[in-house]
Amino acid sequence: MKLELVIVDESHLWLSLAEKLAASHPLVGKITTFDDSYDAWVHIQINKPQFVISDIEMPGMNGLSFLEMF
Template identity: 80%
Template sequence: MKLELIIVDDSALWLSLAEKLAKSHPLVRSVLTFEDSYDAWVHIQLAKPQVVMADIEMPGMNGFSFLEMFGNRMPFISSSTKQEFEVIARELGCVDFISKPFTKSELHNSIDLVYNRIYGRKVSA
């Protein structure tokens, strides 16, 4: 089974990088990206994706808002340039937090954690 991932980030650069790195993970089936948090909010309500990766610092709805609304219904990976946001994001229920700039390995490890959370088993190497 492979994952459907939504990525929300107001930075086109980070959005593009995260999409490219996520698509290279062998357990990711599809990646859909949103620069606008409100468009993502609507899509998440309608499509109910398996996993969401959201930047914390966005105009409009920020990553904390997403966690408060959807964190108990689906796994989240939170990201930010500010490491101090990790504690709050984890308290709100994110599965993993990755600091920007992140590497392919760091994002892949986060995806592995989410996969384990959803399917209850570790990813085999």
């Protein structure tokens, strides 16, 4: 079974690196990336991925506040 992963980070460089690293793992299937935590939150509420990786320091909402929304 392949797992769905969401990656949230405002840095496009880090998003790209994290996505490439995750894609190399045999258990990871679908990878969705977001540079905005609010857009990610909506996607997560609708799609219910198995894993979420989030940056801690983000503009607008930090990673800990993002996790508290769940």
